[in-house]
Amino acid sequence: MDVERLLLERWELKPVRLEVLTGGMNSAAWLAAADGWQVVLKSVDAGDGAFEPGLRLAARLGDAGLITGRPRPSTQGRLVEQVEDRQVGVLEYVGGVPLTGTVEDQRAVGELLGRVHEVSAAEPGNLDDWLHLITQFDQYLDLEDWIRPAVRSALDAASSLDDISWAWLHGDPAAEAFFRQSDGQVALIDWGSAMHGPVLYDVASAVMYAGGRPDHVVPAYLGQRPELADEISAGLDTFLRVRWAVQAGYFAWRCANDVRTGIADPAENLKGLADAGQAFETADR
Structure with a gap:
C-alpha cells in the first residue's frame, strides 16, 4: 500500500x-x-x-x-x-502514557468505561445473535478436548441471564488502549472491536485484563453507573466466562490456521489458548 x-x-x-x-x-x-x-x-x-x-x-x-x-x-x-x-x-x-495494572489505572479504566456506556447506551439486541461472537469459531472448538465443553458452559450461562443492559461497546478495553494525558484526562483508542452488545462484556473484559480481580475496575465503573450494581453483581462471573470463551475460540482459530498477525512467534497463539484454558480451570475449582 x-x-x-x-x-x-x-x-x-x-x-x-x-x-x-x-x-x-x-x-x-x-x-x-x-x-x-x-x-x-x-x-x-x-x-x-x-x-x-x-x-x-x-x-x-x-x-x-x-x-x-x-x-x-x-x-x-x-x-x-x-x-x-x-x-x-x-x-x-492520541499521545500520552498508556495505563498499566496499577490500582489508580484500574480505577481509571472502570470510570471511563462507565462514561462510554452512558453516552452509547442502546436498546437491547438479541443475545443469541450476539453470541455469534463465540459461535463463529465453532469448527475450531475441537482443537483441544477442553475447549468445546468450556465454551458450551459459557454460552448456556449467558443465555440464562435476563434483563441485561446494552450499549455500543469498545469490545477490547485492555489497559494499553487507555492513555493518560498531560492534563490528567484519560483517552480510549483502538475501536476495531467495537460492537452493540451487553455492557457486562466490556466490564468483564476490563476485569479480565486486571488479572480477573474486580476490586477496583467495578467500583469505579459503578461510580458512573450506580443503577447497574445488581446487574453486574449477578452477571459478572458469567460474562467473565463469556470473555474467556471468546479468547478460546479466537486463539483456536489462530492456531488452526497459523495466523501470525500481531505476534512475533506462533507460541504466542498457543499461550493465548492456554491462558483461556487456565482461566476456565480456575473458575471451575
Whole structure:
C-alpha cells in the first residue's frame, strides 16, 4: 500500500514523516505527520464488519467530549475508504502514557468505561445473535478436548441471564488502549472491536485484563453507573466466562490456521489458548 500517495489523494494530507506502527492483531497502521498535524492511517481486511461502526462510535464519543482518536473524514466525506481488498481510515493521533495494572489505572479504566456506556447506551439486541461472537469459531472448538465443553458452559450461562443492559461497546478495553494525558484526562483508542452488545462484556473484559480481580475496575465503573450494581453483581462471573470463551475460540482459530498477525512467534497463539484454558480451570475449582 502506497500510504503517502493514499493520504494525499483521499485526505489531502502530505506527510513529511511516516512510521510503521506495530502490535495490531488484525490490522496494519502507520503514523503520519507534518507540521501541525499527526494522524494514524489504519488498514483492515475488506470483510471486517466492525471497522466502520467503531470509527462512528469514536466520533460520537468524541462529540460528547471524550478523547477517542476520532476519525478524520476523507475528501469525499467518508470515514472509511476502500482500497483494493482493504478498508482504510485516518484517525487523530492520541499521545500520552498508556495505563498499566496499577490500582489508580484500574480505577481509571472502570470510570471511563462507565462514561462510554452512558453516552452509547442502546436498546437491547438479541443475545443469541450476539453470541455469534463465540459461535463463529465453532469448527475450531475441537482443537483441544477442553475447549468445546468450556465454551458450551459459557454460552448456556449467558443465555440464562435476563434483563441485561446494552450499549455500543469498545469490545477490547485492555489497559494499553487507555492513555493518560498531560492534563490528567484519560483517552480510549483502538475501536476495531467495537460492537452493540451487553455492557457486562466490556466490564468483564476490563476485569479480565486486571488479572480477573474486580476490586477496583467495578467500583469505579459503578461510580458512573450506580443503577447497574445488581446487574453486574449477578452477571459478572458469567460474562467473565463469556470473555474467556471468546479468547478460546479466537486463539483456536489462530492456531488452526497459523495466523501470525500481531505476534512475533506462533507460541504466542498457543499461550493465548492456554491462558483461556487456565482461566476456565480456575473458575471451575
